[in-house]
Amino acid sequence: MTDNRLKVLIPEERIEARVAELGREIRERMGDGPITCIGVLKGSFVFMADLVRAIGGEVRCEFLGVSSYHGGTRSTGVVRITEDLRHPIEDQDCLIVEDIVDTGLTMDYLLRMLAVRGPRSVRVCTLLDKPAHREIDLDIDFVGFQIPDEFVVGYGLDLGEFYRNLPYIAVYTP
Numbered sequence: 092m093t094d095n096r097l098k099v100l101i102p103e104e105r106i107e108a109r110v111a112e113l114g115r116e117i118r119e120r121m122g123d124g125p126i127t128c129i130g131v132l133k134g135s136f137v138f139m140a141d142l143v144r145a146i147g148g149e150v151r152c153e154f155l156g157v158s159s160y161h162g163g164t165r166s167t168g169v170v171r172i173t174e175d176l177r178h179p180i181e182d183q184d185c186l187i188v189e190d191i192v193d194t195g196l197t198m199d200y201l202l203r204m205l206a207v208r209g210p211r212s213v214r215v216c217t218l219l220d221k222p223a224h225r226e227i228d229l230d231i232d233f234v235g236f237q238i239p240d241e242f243v244v245g246y247g248l249d250l251g252e253f254y255r256n257l258p259y260i261a262v263y264t265p
């Protein structure tokens with residue numbers, strides 16, 4: 092089935108290769124101990140599943156439900172927590188796993204929210220970094236790909252809840 096609103100930006104093989112590299116980079120920099128991976132739902136669920144296997148070793152999987160978009164292609168800047176972590180993260184080395192950082196508002200909010208829970212460290216891994224509209228200066232520890240100022244879907248990223256199941260990242264043009 093072809094959808095002419097979609098144009099492949101990052102094919103499946105490139106994602107696969109980069110996720111494997113990210114897993115190695117994360118272990119190199121975070122060491123061999125347990126890592127608490129915190130996937131930001133819903134967008135990161137596909138990336139999270141591949142990344143935790145690439146990281147290997149002792150990994151805890153936690154999820155945070157966050158909603159910052161309401162079916163459109165523009166950030167509202169309002170972050171709503173729809174599901175909290177199930178366990179405390181005190182004294183743990185944490186890695187926030189995000190699909191895309193755009194304005195940075197969501198990540199900034201999450202970093203401040205998690206900091207007060209006493210983790211030993213919090214690092215950030217995003218599959219995609221779209222710096223064109225960054226409003227907050229963030230330190231992102233691990234970036235899969237920097238992308239241009241386009242609205243993208245696939246590999247977990249949606250438009251109105253669709254396209255998350257595409258195995259590649261595509262630019263969406265209505």
Ligand code: IMP
Pocket residue numbers: 134159160166189190191192193194195196197198221241242243244248249250
């Ligand atoms: P930020 O708060 O502006 O950094 O936006 C972060 C969130 O916006 C991400 O977790 C995504 O859910 C969503 N988002 C930003 N850009 C895109 C895009 O190009 N496609 C799909 N979702 C996006």
